[in-house]
Amino acid sequence: MxxxxxxxxxxxxxKEDEFLRLAKWLEAKVADAWDRRMNQDSKDGKLDFLFDEAGSERVTGELNPWPATR
Structure with a gap:
């Protein structure tokens, strides 16, 4: 095995309370791993295309505010 x-x-x-405690711990670990990955990708320039796209949309007036407002 x-x-x-x-x-x-x-x-x-x-037990259910132990399971929920573990689930909360795992959720935090996944979120931390996601944050580390996004930070590294940002440092490596892998997200630059998003900034380029937003810049282009700002120039053409297609950029929507975020979070979206009504």
């Missing part, structure tokens, strides 16, 4: 399978099995046996 792999470590992942052992973890999955252990999760299946958690």
């Amino acid at each position: 792999s470590t992942v399978e052992e973890i999955e099995s252990a999760i299946e046996n958690l």
Whole structure:
């Protein structure tokens, strides 16, 4: 049995409050990983195309405010 399978099995046996605690912890870990990835991608210039696109849309008047206003 792999470590992942052992973890999955252990999760299946958690009480509801323990499971919810674990889910909250995992959600925070995923969010942190996402933030690190986005920050690195930004530093590496991988998101520059978004700034270029927004700049072009600003010039042509197609840029919508964010968050959207009504």
